[in-house]
Every structure is written in C-alpha cells, then in structure tokens.
Amino acid sequence: MEFIFFLSAAVKAGTCLLYATLGEIISEKVGHLNLGVEGMMQMGAVIGFIAGFTFGNPFAAVLCAALAGAAGALIYALLTVSFKANQTVTGLTLSIFGVGFAAFFGKTFVGKKVPEAITTFFQPIKLPFLGDIPFIGDIFFNQSVYVYFSYILVIAIYLYLYKTKWGLNTRMIGENPVAADASGIPVDKYKYFNIVLCGALCGLGGAFLSLVYISVYPVNVVSGRGWIAVCLVIFAMWNPGKAMLGAYFFGALDIASFWLQKYNLPVSIYLFTALPYLATVFVLLFTSMRKINNKKEPAWLGKNYFKEDR
C-alpha cells in the first residue's frame, strides 16, 4: 500500500516535468534549443496563480498560465527566429528573466491561498472502470484532471509529431531547414508555432505547481525543475512516450529519498538529487556510442537558419 502511494506521488511529482518536457521536445524538434524552460515555467506559475486568485476560475487560471508561458516563448522566438540571436544565450536570458518576472509579480501574492473553487476542481478524481484496476488504477487513475490532461497531451503530441503532415514538416525543419525551405515549407511560421506551443506547455507545467501541487503561493515554486525538464528531453530521446516514463522516473527520484530515509541506508541523500542528471549523462553516452539516428537530437538543433546562406 505504501509503495502504491509512493508511485502515485511520483506521478504527481513528475507531472510538472512532463508538461515542460513535452513542450521542449516540440521546440527541439523544430531545431530550437530553448533553455528558457525554467523561466517560462516560472511565468506560467505566477500568472496562473494570479489569474486563479483573481477570477477564482480554474479554466481562466490555466489559460492565463499557458498564455504567460507562450508570451515568454514569443520573446525567445522573436529573438532567435526573426533576429537570429544565439539560441543558448537567449534561452538562458529568458530563464533569468522568468525568475525575476515571477519574483516581481508574485511578491504581493506570497502566502495567498488558491481559491476553494480551484482546489476542489483539481482534487484527485477516481476514474470509473480505469480507477478500479488493481495497482494501475491507484497509481494513474486516481489523480487530478490536470494529470489526466497530461496523458491526453502525450498522445496528442505523439500523433502531431509522427502522424500528421505538420509534424512531418516540423521534424524536417529540425533535421534540415534548407531542404524544408526548398520544398516550400514556411520554415519561420512552423518555428514560431512550435516554440510558442512549447512556451504554453511550460507555462502549464509551472501552473501545475502553483495551482495543484501547492495551494499557498510561495516564492520560487519551480526552483530548478525547468532544468531537469531540459535534461529529461535528452533522457527521453525526443520521444513523447518515453518522456512520460522519464518524467515519472525523475519524479520518483525527486521524492525517493524521503521514502528511503526510514531504512537508514548508508547512501547520501545528495545522491538522489544528483541522479536525474547522472542518468541523463549515461543516456547521452549510450546514444552517442550506439549512433542511433532516430534517437539522436535533430541535426539542426541549436543552429539558426539563415535563408540568405542557402
């Protein structure tokens, strides 16, 4: 029973990572390494909370969070797609900006409670049939609607990337924008769309923390989870399905130390905080050694496309 609760808590802990990772996958698939995940999550967390607190409506809160993240991503898209600024530097700047943004706008809301209407709406709901499956039901289908929505997103994004023309074009731009451009795909439009969508998802990930996970608004609620999401993209090898597994695995690592402490293991708890990053390094090593092409990063990841250089 305790183990089931642990796994269910791991799913909860991994959900914010899942949203952000799905977003970052879309962005990287189109060739844009956006290191601003942390910042966009922060923006989503704070704006989502403020909207929820002001309107008392869960839909308004979630929508505003997505818009806030998207707005952050739009700055990034403007600088990197239109102005061809360095992606790494711009992303890092966006992260720093987002943290400041959240601190500034969240200042007067610290210690305020999420309205009752929203807390009730996001309370765990046991799904009929699915929730009755032993083990699986307790772990996956006795969660908040916010978590259920992430399940749907995983499927939707998988279908988008691999089963639609738009997804094919997106992936093509990430692999070879020159060829994509030559075949008449509007490269910049696709880039804008994917990057902004990434921002919206990161915003949702951040708002999960401030609206669902914690019900009293604190300073810096994201505290570094954006960086774990960036790692997770590599760990998941740019695959939405694996991102789901990875997110729950990282979520489990995030909370594992508290469940293991009672056994007094001779292992430092610092190891657990380092494990997600360590695991990512191993995945990187593994994929680069095996040279599996469809499990590697998009060929043009991090490189800007200058039409004039074609």
Next chain:
Amino acid sequence: MKKKLGVLMLALIMVVVSVVGCSSGSTSKTNAVTKVGFLYVGPADDGGWSQVHDQGRAKMVEHFNGKVETVVKENVAEEKSAVVSTVRDMVDQGCTIIFGTSYGFMDGMVEAAKEFPDVKFEHCSGYMTSDNLGTYFGRIEEPRYLSGIVAGLTTKTNKIAYIAAMPIPECVRGINAFALGVKSVNPTATVNVSWTNTWYDPTVEKAAAEALIQQGCDVTAQHQDSTAVMEAAKEAGKLSIGYDLSAATTMSEVYMTAPLWDFSGYYTERVQAVIDGTWKSDTYWGGMNDGIVSLDTITKLAPGSAQAQVDTATAAIKAGTLNVFAGEIKDQTGTVRVNAGTVLTDEAELSMDWFVDNVVGSVN
C-alpha cells in the same frame, strides 16, 4: 542591427524589472537620524526567516519614531563579494550599524568589518567576532521543547513527523529539543526525521511530509521556511506545529502552535547602544526570558491539557529550573551523552551531531 536591438530591448526590460524589484530600501539626507543597514538572504516577505527579521526591523524603526532610518537589501547572495559590496553601498549611504541576518554572510561580514573599522557590525547565527563585529542568535530550542510537549500530547499513532532542512547542528539541536519535549509527556512516541536539504522548496517539503504521514505520522513539525508541510498535513487531515511565523490564520485547519522569533527587542537595544555610544562587540545568545524566542499562542486544535503543561514548563524555563538539555540524555545507540545532574555545555550544543533516543532517522 535588428538582432542587437532585440537583445538590447530584452536587457533593458530585465534591468528595469530588477531595479524596480530591489528598490525597497529607504534613504534620507538628514544627519540627525541614525542609519541602520539590514542584509537579508531572501525576500523580506518570504513568509519565514527574512520576514522575521524584517518585522523586527520595522518594530525597531517604529520605536525610534523617526530618529532611525533603515537601508534594506533583500536577496543578498551568501558570497563574500556580494556581502562586501552591499555593505560598502550601505556605508556610502551613511549606515553606522549593519545587521547581516544569514549564517552564510559570515566571511563577507568579517571582511567588511575590517574594511570599515568605524562601522558596527552584527552577524546573526555566526561565530566570528572582532572589535566591531558581534554575533547574535536565540535559544529557539526552548520553544521547540514546548512545541514538543504539544505534539507529544496530540499524537495518537505515537509517530510524529519532523521535516528539517540541513543536517547541521542548528537543526539537530532543534530536533533533539523537540524530541525531549515529546518525551517529557509521551515516552513512547517517536520523532521521525526527514531531511530535505533545502531551507525553502515548497514542493520538496510537501513531498517529504507526505511520505512521513503515509508512514503513520499524525502530527508534523518542521524546520523549513514554507507552509508546505502544513499543507500536506491539511490534505491528510492531520495536525501541525509550524516555525518562524504564526500560521494561525493561513493554516487554521491544522496549526496548533509554533516556535517563533522576535528580533525587535534586540535590534532596538543594539541601535540604542550605537546612539548612546555604548555599543560593544558581543556574542549574544538569548532565550525566552529576553523575548527573542517564544511559543505562539496554542490554538484550540491542540489537546486541552497542552496549555497547562506548556505553561508549567514555560515558567520553569524562565525561572531557570528547567534546562532543555539537562541529563540524563541518551543518544540513539543508548550511550549517555549528558550525565544526570549536569547540563549540556554551549560548545556541545553548537556542535551537536547526534540524536536523542526517541528520534528515528540519522544525522547525515
């Protein structure tokens, strides 16, 4: 060109935001007032440690009624260079006494005290002193012990959760004092410790509390700066002991009491000493008698007998007849750490790295 413009724009936005965000300090040009500097490690309204200091500062300013002005710098990094440059700025603005309110400011405070021998420095929770650098802290273990009494009387499963930040003597001391308080009223209850390795990360704190509650704990206590632990208790229908600030209104469903800080008296006294010219470097470690630490009003969620027992213990602590770390105290291995009839020395308290026998968990 466009690219540069864009980068410039973004930089400008960031500068504006950070300038606006940091501009909570106040300055004035008149010489009749005494200027006091405060360095905080977090935002002044963090709901915890820095807020405690800021409340103390505000009360002190009110007491002097216009004769004292303060210069506040929030979010100072725990690095030597950051502390020294902040201090320089404060001295430039005319500060004659400067309080550094985080342990991590120590190196910077020492350096700054050397650079400005005419300015008085006070460092909270540190151990380095000089002619113009003093230290101050409070015996929070006294109210911790009292909160342990409340927890010990409350628990029905005889398992109490204690979410703590860092395995350092300050936290270990608090846990032991709490556990001894529990033991004084409920010898069979255990205090189950979980380390989070962070002073402030609500999601981590909550996850830690959830784990302990799931393992059967029905009362939570904390050495963390957010209210996340109490939230976990609220969701599970358990009860809580807070820390730093009263959560009687924000967490009314679970909050029983909390060990509290009040630095206003100390700040007032020390600033008065600077005004009078009697300030001398000191190492202050005050207890409940000074009012620097106290236990919050016990709410009606606590068992009825708690108030009377806490009152008795409070009176004994204030009268000096009850020392929290009086023998005989055994550690987890059964070794006697404090002999009967003796009390733990201050040095031993400051380097504490063992748990008393009713604590479950390890110091590592």
